[in-house]
Amino acid sequence: MATTTQVAGTSGSLLSSVDLADEMAGIYSNFFGNMYLSPKIMRFIVRKECHGKAIDETYRQYMERLRGSPFSNKEWKDAFRISRNVLQTDRNPDNLDVTDLFCLLENLFARAADNGTRDITGMMNKLRVVKDLRNEVMHNMAATADPQKFSDLTTALLELVRETELFYSLPQAEVEALEKELQDDIDRRLAPEKQVIYYTCSRLATSGKNAVRILWETRLSSEVLMFSNEKVHRQAVFHPLELMLKLGASGNVIPYTEIFQVCEKFIVISGVAGAGKTTLLKNITLQFFELQQVKVKYLQPFNQLILFECRDRSTKTLSEVIEHHFEDLCSNIRKENVLRALLHLDVIFLIDGFDEINKVSSNVVMEIIKKTWRSNCRVVITTRPHFVKQLALILSKNDICHTECEILPLIKLENQLKFLERYEEYHGGSNRSGELCRSFSLLDKNVRSLFTEPLNLLLFCHLCRHFPEKIPLWQTFADVASDIFLLYKTLVLTKIVDSNYINLEGLVDDQFLCIGAAALDFLKSNTLSFSEEEFRSIKKMCNFQLKSAEGISDIDAEIFLSVVLKVHRPFSGKGGITYTFHHKSVQEIFAGKYIVQRILSCNDSINSILGLTSIKRNW
Numbered sequence: 001m002a003t004t005t006q007v008a009g010t011s012g013s014l015l016s017s018v019d020l021a022d023e024m025a026g027i028y029s030n031f032f033g034n035m036y037l038s039p040k041i042m043r044f045i046v047r048k049e050c051h052g053k054a055i056d057e058t059y060r061q062y063m064e065r066l067r068g069s070p071f072s073n074k075e076w077k078d079a080f081r082i083s084r085n086v087l088q089t090d091r092n093p094d095n096l097d098v099t100d101l102f103c104l105l106e107n108l109f110a111r112a113a114d115n116g117t118r119d120i121t122g123m124m125n126k127l128r129v130v131k132d133l134r135n136e137v138m139h140n141m142a143a144t145a146d147p148q149k150f151s152d153l154t155t156a157l158l159e160l161v162r163e164t165e166l167f168y169s170l171p172q173a174e175v176e177a178l179e180k181e182l183q184d185d186i187d188r189r190l191a192p193e194k195q196v197i198y199y200t201c202s203r204l205a206t207s208g209k210n211a212v213r214i215l216w217e218t219r220l221s222s223e224v225l226m227f228s229n230e231k232v233h234r235q236a237v238f239h240p241l242e243l244m245l246k247l248g249a250s251g252n253v254i255p256y257t258e259i260f261q262v263c264e265k266f267i268v269i270s271g272v273a274g275a276g277k278t279t280l281l282k283n284i285t286l287q288f289f290e291l292q293q294v295k296v297k298y299l300q301p302f303n304q305l306i307l308f309e310c311r312d313r314s315t316k317t318l319s320e321v322i323e324h325h326f327e328d329l330c331s332n333i334r335k336e337n338v339l340r341a342l343l344h345l346d347v348i349f350l351i352d353g354f355d356e357i358n359k360v361s362s363n364v365v366m367e368i369i370k371k372t373w374r375s376n377c378r379v380v381i382t383t384r385p386h387f388v389k390q391l392a393l394i395l396s397k398n399d400i401c402h403t404e405c406e407i408l409p410l411i412k413l414e415n416q417l418k419f420l421e422r423y424e425e426y427h428g429g430s431n432r433s434g435e436l437c438r439s440f441s442l443l444d445k446n447v448r449s450l451f452t453e454p455l456n457l458l459l460f461c462h463l464c465r466h467f468p469e470k471i472p473l474w475q476t477f478a479d480v481a482s483d484i485f486l487l488y489k490t491l492v493l494t495k496i497v498d499s500n501y502i503n504l505e506g507l508v509d510d511q512f513l514c515i516g517a518a519a520l521d522f523l524k525s526n527t528l529s530f531s532e533e534e535f536r537s538i539k540k541m542c543n544f545q546l547k548s549a550e551g552i553s554d555i556d557a558e559i560f561l562s563v564v565l566k567v568h569r570p571f572s573g574k575g576g577i578t579y580t581f582h583h584k585s586v587q588e589i590f591a592g593k594y595i596v597q598r599i600l601s602c603n604d605s606i607n608s609i610l611g612l613t614s615i616k617r618n619w
């Protein structure tokens with residue numbers, strides 16, 4: 001039987017009767033119960049328990065007054081975990097949700113139990129049932145849609161009211177009034193000013209995850225490798241990275257799947273260029289949507305996921321990010337309402353590449369920081385190391401505690417081999433020769449230490465494929481750098497082999513010098529990613545150089561640049577593209593070649609080359 005429920009506020013006006021199918025009605029009731037009824041009763045208990053609290057006291061100040069001494073930051077963090085920021089600042093329970101309320105009451109009652117003044121067992125048991133129901137409904141779709149859960153909750157809440165009566169020896173009239181209010185709410189299931197939230201949460205629960213899955217599935221599940229047009233399945237070649245916790249928990253090494261075990265809401269993951277930050281977020285996203293067909297336990301506490309890239313220059317607000325994720329839903333519910341609803345759920349926000357932040361994306365990131373700190377959301381932000389300080393400052397200015405961790409380089413030979421094996425297996429299948437790993441394990445130890453980032457190991461795969469005979473000859477970093485350069489040269493030559501021009505090798509050398517000059521110029525300002533405009537400037541300079549060589553009409557500089565630079569299209573598919581060298585070390589190799597050439601051909605000093613003004617970006 002279908003249930004008809006009026007839902008206000010959708011598309012800004014009263015939506016005519018929305019016929020909620022049975023499943024939807026069940027989901028709606030469960031959200032309504034856990035987001036409205038449970039907090040209402042728990043807030044009533046908090047008010048009773050905190051009867052001695054001054055209006056202007058925060059819950060932290062109140063708890064400190066009760067115990068007679070301030071909490072150290074560690075004590076506070078350990079006791080109040082994910083709710084500690086909210087309880088540190090809030091002065092009344094109106095904005096606390098079930099998680100925060102349970103945490104507060106648990107701590108208040110623990111004190112009472114310590115004093116031996118009251119038996120809190122019954123009360124805690126009843127509260128725990130309510131909290132567990134909330135978590136079950138929020139984290140497990142089968143439970144979200146199960147109408148029995150709403151019945152269980154209403155029973156649990158009525159029992160909690162009765163327990164409260166006994167616990168505080170409340171006057172019967174007060175309890176009856178509360179019971180009646182609860183029963184009325186249960187019967188009506190509507191809190192007019194809030195109903196759009198529950199409705200939207202219900203829609204998100206039924207279709208949100210799938211909408212986002214469809215959005216990311218095709219974009220993220222495969223990757224085109226550099227130096228070739230080969231596609232690999234991300235999950236098939238993904239190497240599970242390890243992270244080292246910094247700051248407080250310093251030194252602990254954890255698998256990436258344990259990041260959400262830290263109690264801070266915000267997790268900053270740093271890593272050098274090519275360490276695998278973006279790949280890690282893409283992998284988490286794919287796992288979240290169970291594309292990997294395995295149960296991903298560490299993601300089970302979350303019911304939605306939002307992925308945002310700091311290099312995005314076109315998405316101006318968080319609501320727009322949300323609209324992009326839930327396009328269908330936003331076509332009949334205002335995107336601002338979808339965002340409001342989302343902030344009531346347990347969402348992971350993945351923010352990639354803080355080091356590439358720009359004016360537009362910084363507004364979105366600031367919105368995420370400001371809007372998620374008091375919700376049940378978790379935020380993971382990746383960045384290259386030189387931006388960690390700046391990010392930490394922004395977070396602390398916004399009263400946000402964060403955990404910082406660093407992607408560990410693959411230092412051990414066994415890990416490097418495991419990484420390479422995945423790629424070799426993927427390409428060779430059961431016929432793989434093992435040559436890649438064999439060749440790597442025979443490398444000189446010092447040379448091997450160059451290949452500690454995924455990107456460098458990938459580079460090794462390509463070098464091994466193109467020049468297997470050269471690898472045993474490597475003795476220094478310079479040998480490797482020279483072969484990397486040669487690899488680029490070989491790849492470009494294969495693209496222009498049909499040209500009639502006689503001195504193709506010389507042409508490539510000249511083009512690479514132009515690119516090297518640009519690489520150096522960008523390195524001087526630590527710029528590792530270039531906008532389309534900057535790309536056009538480099539291309540203009542390269543084409544200018546091409547024109548100076550007589551007899552070339554069939555080659556465009558884009559051919560050279562397409563081999564050397566990696567194109568980054570925004571995850572969202574909207575906004576401008578950006579370009580980087582495949583790795584900072586590759587950018588350095590090109591810049592280095594340019595410097596050496598300048599010294600050899602013009603006898604310029606290194607200082608004059610580095611201070612050169614004629615290679616400004618206004619080519």
Ligand SMILES: Nc1ncnc2c1ncn2[C@@H]1O[C@H](COP(=O)(O)OP(=O)(O)OP(=O)(O)O)[C@@H](O)[C@H]1O
Binds near residue numbers: 240275
């Ligand atoms: N865990 C991994 N398993 C397998 N391959 C990986 C892994 N991490 C990274 N790679 C490979 O290395 C390449 C570079 O990684 P990625 O772009 O994620 O690095 P990054 O740290 O985000 O770099 P940047 O700071 O330059 O953006 C990827 O395109 C992918 O091919």
